[in-house]
Structure formats: structure tokens, C-alpha cells
Amino acid sequence: MFDQDDLEGIRGARKRWKEETLEPFLEAHGERRDRFATVSNHEVDRLYTPEDVADMEYEEDLGFPGEPPYTRGPYPTMYRGRTWTMRQFAGFGTAEETNERFHYLIEQGQTGLSTAFDMPSLMGIDSDHAMSEGEVGTEGVAVDTLRDMEILFDGIDLGEVSTSFTINPSAPVIYAMYVALADRQGVPREEIRGTLQNDMLKEFIAQKEWVIPPEPSLEVVTDTIEFAVDETPTFHPISISGYHIREAGSTAAQEAAFTLADGFAYVEDCLERGLDVDDFAPLLSFFFNAHNSIFEEIAKFRATRRVYARVMADRYGASKPQSRRLKFHTQTAGQSLTAQQPLNNIVRTTVQALAGVFGGTQSLHTNSFDEALALPTEKAVRVALRTQQIIAEESGAADIVDPMGGSYAIEALTEEMDTKIMAYLEEIEEVGDGSIRDGVLVGIEQGYFHREIQDASYEYQRRVERGEEVVVGVNEYTIDEDTAPEIHQVDETTRDRQLERLERVKAERDDAAVEDTLEALSDTIEAGENVMPPIVDAVKAYATMGEIMQVLEDHHGSYQETASPV
Structure with missing residues (x-):
């Protein structure tokens, strides 16, 4: 992307800047720390120039x-x-x-x-x-x-x-x-x-x-x-x-x-x-x-x-x-x-x-x-x-x-x-x-x-x-006063109200239709076909989340993670 003669000129100018401007300033004032890095611990340079992107097309x-x-x-x-x-x-x-x-x-x-x-x-x-x-x-x-x-x-x-x-x-x-x-x-x-x-x-x-x-x-x-x-x-x-x-x-x-x-x-x-x-x-x-x-x-x-x-x-x-x-x-x-x-x-x-x-x-x-x-x-x-x-x-x-x-x-x-x-x-x-x-x-x-x-x-x-990563208010610039705001509270009656609705839906739905759709889902899994159409039918019959997921688990089993070697 850059002419080689231009890059050579930039290299020379950067060398001069480092010797005449940067190094005397560093000697007098230093920098905040020895190493500058991102949250991911990727070290970043002090300065970037066309040299750093010379190979870019x-x-x-x-x-x-x-x-x-x-x-x-x-x-x-x-x-x-x-x-x-x-x-x-x-x-x-x-x-x-x-x-x-x-x-x-x-x-x-x-x-x-x-x-x-x-x-x-x-x-x-x-x-x-x-x-x-x-x-x-x-x-x-x-x-x-x-x-x-x-x-x-x-x-x-x-x-x-x-x-x-x-x-x-x-x-x-x-x-x-x-x-x-x-x-x-x-x-x-x-x-x-x-x-x-x-x-x-x-x-x-x-x-x-x-x-x-x-x-x-x-x-x-x-x-x-x-x-x-x-x-x-x-x-x-x-x-x-x-x-x-x-x-x-x-x-x-x-x-x-x-x-x-x-x-x-x-x-x-x-x-x-x-x-x-x-x-x-x-x-x-x-x-x-x-x-x-x-x-x-x-x-x-x-x-x-x-x-x-x-x-x-x-x-x-x-x-x-x-x-x-x-x-x-x-x-x-x-x-x-x-x-x-x-x-x-x-x-x-x-x-x-x-x-x-x-x-x-x-x-x-x-x-x-x-x-x-x-x-x-x-x-x-x-x-x-x-x-x-x-x-x-x-x-x-x-x-x-x-x-x-x-x-x-x-x-x-x-x-x-x-x-x-x-x-x-x-x-x-x-x-x-x-x-x-x-x-x-x-x-x-x-x-x-x-x-x-x-x-x-x-x-x-x-x-x-170690203090190498500053988290403001946690390991630096801390204060003693309570800064907690008012927080959202979930209504304690939520579960009771949700269970009442679930019970009502189960009482009002057509249980035979639910059973038919769940059986159709089971047959679809056995046949190795796409499960989405029977799941749509099942939810329209008001089958519950748990009933549908249980069919999948019955066929495929549950999963237990094994401990990996350190």
C-alpha cells in the first residue's frame, strides 16, 4: 500500500524522532508503567506508523x-x-x-x-x-x-x-x-x-x-x-x-x-x-x-x-x-x-x-x-x-x-x-x-x-x-460509602401466579391431542426427520415446554460433562 521509498523515509524519520525527541523525554519523565496491554493481555505499541501496515493490500x-x-x-x-x-x-x-x-x-x-x-x-x-x-x-x-x-x-x-x-x-x-x-x-x-x-x-x-x-x-x-x-x-x-x-x-x-x-x-x-x-x-x-x-x-x-x-x-x-x-x-x-x-x-x-x-x-x-x-x-x-x-x-x-x-x-x-x-x-x-x-x-x-x-x-x-489491571472502584479509587442503588425486586407471588396459569392451561386443553402430538414428535425422532413441524403442532395443542423437551431427552439421553485433565 505504500511506496518503498516513502517507507524508508518514514523509518529514518522515526529513528530520528526516537533518538532526538522520545528518549530524552522518557529519561526525564518516564511512562505510567513498563508495559501497556489490552484486557486480553495483548501488548500494544507506543506508536503505529505506515511501517506497521506495510504489507496490507x-x-x-x-x-x-x-x-x-x-x-x-x-x-x-x-x-x-x-x-x-x-x-x-x-x-x-x-x-x-x-x-x-x-x-x-x-x-x-x-x-x-x-x-x-x-x-x-x-x-x-x-x-x-x-x-x-x-x-x-x-x-x-x-x-x-x-x-x-x-x-x-x-x-x-x-x-x-x-x-x-x-x-x-x-x-x-x-x-x-x-x-x-x-x-x-x-x-x-x-x-x-x-x-x-x-x-x-x-x-x-x-x-x-x-x-x-x-x-x-x-x-x-x-x-x-x-x-x-x-x-x-x-x-x-x-x-x-x-x-x-x-x-x-x-x-x-x-x-x-x-x-x-x-x-x-x-x-x-x-x-x-x-x-x-x-x-x-x-x-x-x-x-x-x-x-x-x-x-x-x-x-x-x-x-x-x-x-x-x-x-x-x-x-x-x-x-x-x-x-x-x-x-x-x-x-x-x-x-x-x-x-x-x-x-x-x-x-x-x-x-x-x-x-x-x-x-x-x-x-x-x-x-x-x-x-x-x-x-x-x-x-x-x-x-x-x-x-x-x-x-x-x-x-x-x-x-x-x-x-x-x-x-x-x-x-x-x-x-x-x-x-x-x-x-x-x-x-x-x-x-x-x-x-x-x-x-x-x-x-x-x-x-x-x-x-x-x-x-x-x-x-x-x-x-x-497484582494491580497490573486497574478496575476503578475495585482495586483503585475505592471509597468507603455505600453506593448501592435501589434495585429491582421480583414479586414473591410470581411462582404462585405462574403455577395457577399452568394448571389452568392443562385443565382446559385437549389431553388426547397433546398426547398425539408428542407421539408424532417421538415418531419423527425415530425416523431421523426434522423435529420442528411436530414441535409446532405440539405447542399449538398447548403441550408444555417440559413435556416436549422430555421427549427429546427420552430419545437422546441426558448429558453429563466429564472432568477434563488439567
């Missing part, structure tokens, strides 16, 4: 927005066309309470819904299960049957809203409920928009919520993708998630690499199913974390898009631009929030949100300042949403496409991130004897991912304890 490595390799963004106008979707996570208590919060967020200017579920729903058991005691509605909304979904979206036209569902083992059931609700509302299936997280591989790697073992879990995910291609072509049936990998303690490069590995594993499984890559790849979406080291995060997003575009074309033969275009949702780093001086979290969230915007995200959730203590209050949610709106409307960050592009530092960090991501992918492929899918499955079974994340998390914590 503009069209091959950067290109233009909306064109491969998509380093500069997946769309040509980015936020000058429309801003990212502001999709605040919401869900607690019963469907009525969360529906009220949904309407509040829409009134405040939110442009997309994002649904949080309680632990029983996440794990595919009903609110009346013994294991649900103390968990109903406490960290998300309780959804047992289609009746809960009907209430959850009361007064909300599914043809007008985009909805995200953060749920994994029982994701096919929630997806079926949303499809069934669209049918009830008279909204054509091909018009419903939204995203299902449905990423089971990262569950076995990081978040640890599962019902059936990895391989049948992968089969069911592929069922949902196949169903979406045919039935809901504007709904994303999976959000391949690095967020939880990062929350578990990974580095930025591990987050990007392990997420892409999971994504390519799903691609390979779909191809083995006989699906055409250009039919299903446009429906794949991704979900990343935005942490505190703003330049590392921007580089991560840009490099991940570039690697994805390259691998999808070269390895999997994707030819359509939309099949190579990585689209992603971003959430600010929950792990970075502190219970100490919680108002500081507003600043952390703003920095992280800017990283997502400068990195070219398609939708964004900003964490609320009180989330280290409890589910967010309406006040905290409003501040989090206003943070996005100020960035979009007042900061100018949304006015220039890829404003960080061309920065010597950003481009050098992007190239370094690309190299690290590819090294991990090649290692995983080698473990799988040429298959990334098999490498991911073997890596899960052998504890490879656990060890990598565990080591990174341990090293970070050690740096905090």
Missing part, C-alpha cells in the same frame, strides 16, 4: 463497505442509512410483567425486542417441576406454554417487530411458539423477523446449559436452520455466540476464533444434511461481547468479518454476497460491571458501546448500571437505552462509515487479530482431522476449550490482584 484486506472482505462493514452506507437496532434485553416474572416492560421500551424508542427467560425455561422444564423451586421468573420471564407467549406479545404485532430470544437447549420450543403465535395473529411466516440464539456448541464450551448430548443437540440446531430456510426466511434461526465465551474469561482472539469455529461447525453440518450454502448462510447471525479495550474490540469485529468472508468463500464455496457477510449483535460486557460504585458502569458501558458501533455492529444491547446487583430497574434500563441514543444522535459516531479504518493502529491490530483467529481455527481443524465440526466436538469432549478459557481467565484475575 487495500482491496484484499480492506476493500469498501458492503463488499468482500467486509472489513469496513457489511453494508455500504452503514448507520448513515439507518442506525443499528437498539435491542435492550428484557424479561422477568410472568408474561404480563415482561409484556409491560416491552411496551415501556417501545415507548422509549427501542427498535427491537430481546427476551430473557428464567432458568426453568432455559433448561426446558416447567414451572411446576421440583427443580424450578425458587427460580420461576427470577432472572427472566417464565414461559411454559403457548398461552404464556400469547400474553408476552399481547398488543404487539409480530409483523411489525423484530424479536430476539436468548435461549438455547429449549430454543426449538420457543421458536415453535413464536411461529404458532404468528399463525394465530395471521402474520405470514415468511414475514416474521427476529433471532433465536439456539447456539448449543457454545453451551458445552462456556455457558453450561444443556439437556441432550452435543451431537444430537447439533442435529436439532440443524433442524431449526433447515425449517427456517423453508418457512421463516427472514428470521435468523441461530445466533452463534461468542458473548458467553468472553464472559467465561476468554481473550478477544479466543472469543472470535471459538465463535467462528462453532459457526463453521454448523455450516458443515448443514452441508452434510444436503442444504445449499447460499440458501442457509444468509440466515446465520452472530453475537459478540464488547469489552473495555476499545481498539482491540474494534479490531476484533473487523478481523472476524474478514476471516468469515474469506473462509465462507474459499472453504465452503459461498458465492452470494449475503452468504459471506457476517452480521452480528453486540452486548456490552456484563463481566466488567462492578457492584462497587455502580454508576461507574455507565461509563464502562458507553466505551464498550462505542467499540461495537465503531466495529460495525448490526444491533446493540447496553447493560444497565445496576446489573451486577439485580435485574435492572426501569430507570437503569432507560439510562442504558439513552446511552445508545446519544451515541447515535449526538456523538457523530454514526455519521462516517468505518471511521477507524486506515488508522495505523487499528489496521495493525486487525491484522494481528486475523492471524490469531486463523491459528486457532487451524488447530481446531487439525484436531478434527480436516473437519472443523469434528474438531469442535472433540474439543468439547477433551476439554480443549475449557482449558484455553480457564487459563486466560486465571491470568486476568492474577493481573487484577
